[in-house]
Amino acid sequence: MGDGVPVDRRLRVLEAVTDSALMDLDLDKMLEILLWRVRELFVVDTVTLLFVDAAGERLVARASAGLDEEVYQGVRVPIGSGFAGRVARLRAPVQIDRVDSSTVVNPLLWERGLRVLLGVPVVAHGELVGVMHVGSVRPRRFTDEDIEQLRVVADRVAMAASLHRSRSEQLAATTLVDSLMPAGPVETDGWKVAARYVPGAAIGIGGDWYDVFDLPGDRIGVVIGDVVGSGLRAAVVMGRLRSALRAYALEFDGPAEVLGRLDRGAAHFEKTTMATVAYAVIETASARMDLSLAGHLPPVLAFPGEESRFAVAPVDLPVGFGLAVADRRSVSIDLRPGALVAFYTDGLVERRGVDIDLGLARLLATVRPGPPEDVCAKVMAALVGNRPPGDDIALVAVHHAVTASAAR
Known part of the structure; x- marks a missing residue:
């Protein structure tokens, strides 16, 4: 990723996140496809998306490409703690080249053998939606261009998640009110x-x-x-x-x-x-x-x-x-x-x-x-x-x- 980024990758990233066909899918399917595309385009071993919980206190693993255990095991990371929690607290990209108990809350990350992680905040309308991070089992340095392109993906996820949540909450609220x-x-x-x-x-x-x-x-x-x-x-x-x-x-x-x-x-x-x-x-x-x-x-x-x-x-x-x-x-x-x-x-x-x-x-x-x-x-x-x-x-x-x- 940091070792000679293909010139056309920026276009391929933009094509991936603006694919109109994704809009016709439900949120989970859309995230599944998008995260696998990110894994391929950025040549990384894992891509994980965590959403802020209802209380606004923790990040909950929602989707992953390459580290599905995070989702299956219901990983939760307190905002402000560890790598992902730090990204959420700062609302800014964070890159680490040491993945162990001193830097990461979730042991699945270092057990997977990851050597480097890059995380960016997922923000919609000024509100923190979650954190997206990519990881590699090989030592490398993510460039400013890498970070900027991952933020483009995060913005697309934020928009989709915000729209989905708005629709879901509206439907749930309507159903609840009707029932009462x-x-x-x-x-x-x-x-x-x-x-x-x-x-x-x-x-x-x-x-x-x-x-x-x-x-x-x-x-x-x-x-x-x-x-x-x-x-x-x-x-x-x-x-x-x-x-x-x-x-x-x-x-x-x-x-x-x-x-x-x-x-x-x-x-x-x-x-x-x-x-x-x-x-x-x-x-x-x-x-x-x-x-x-x-x-x-x-x-x-x-x-x-x-x-x-x-x-x-x-x-x-x-x-x-x-x-x-x-x-x-x-x-x-x-x-x-x-x-x-x-x-x-x-x-x-x-x-x-x-x-x-x-x-x-x-x-x-x-x-x-x-x-x-x-x-x-x-x-x-x-x-x-x-x-x-x-x-x-x-x-x-x-x-x-x-x-x-x-x-x-």
Whole structure:
């Protein structure tokens, strides 16, 4: 490699990494083919690619040409330790001509008989994706041209890996969110519920969610929330919060206490995340709704013959982020026959460059008592229309229908 590099190798490297046929393959197959091409073009004995793990603390062997044991044995290298860890920490090429326990964490490398290693960082959009390194069992010196050409390959891998991860996370997040949304509308004698959920076009799946469930004692639980962030991580946190809230809802009656328990759990287990949540418990027999808000926008109340208004309720701090707020508050609201309550996330009323007050005013002007499915359709038509939403939108409408017995 350092001993008289063929003049045309640069072109062959560029051809290898720009081969459009590789784009039609899944990531693992593409990496397999590309790494074997690198091994041949650079005349080396091993080529290995390690990706940063989800925690951002270690490098995990993902693909190899000539040293498959690294992948099969699940080799992990702490960032900052050894040869590959040093490349990751410095985000710069590193070359060593001594491969043993003093320079390399993974014993497979010196057991393979490697005498020299060259590693380059794999970086996409300023984020460290991993490390690619090549090795030779013969002593040699990698040239600046060698290093530059290996970086070209690493850039191609970074682009492919970033695209694959984005697609995979989006698919996983979509699947997760779909699995966590209520299967169908809740209908109890005199009460009907309808909902909408639309992921943001700009950010994809985020952390918005809604939930509606039956509770013991002829009660209905209604939840709407928004986890800060987007993508798979926000969806996973959302799933954990949703499950925890359901569990607390079965153990504790008051929504304020349920949110307090949720907050303490989130403050301990979700220290780096935060979510706004509105949780209401409706007693169907008495038509009383107990409502608690954790940093969330208040729902809209619509009664027959009256102007729609926002529920007057104390707004406590969001859950999570180590806040662990004590003494959360709630309010009781009478939902007489004909009343409708509309819960929503801020994606419904916020638009880039537009005052949120305008969105809230349009929401008030649109929500009227009536069948909840019709209300959801009218709200989405008025506030979303034919424009793709920039953020997630969740909307839940609960209607206390006028039954024959109530009419008499």
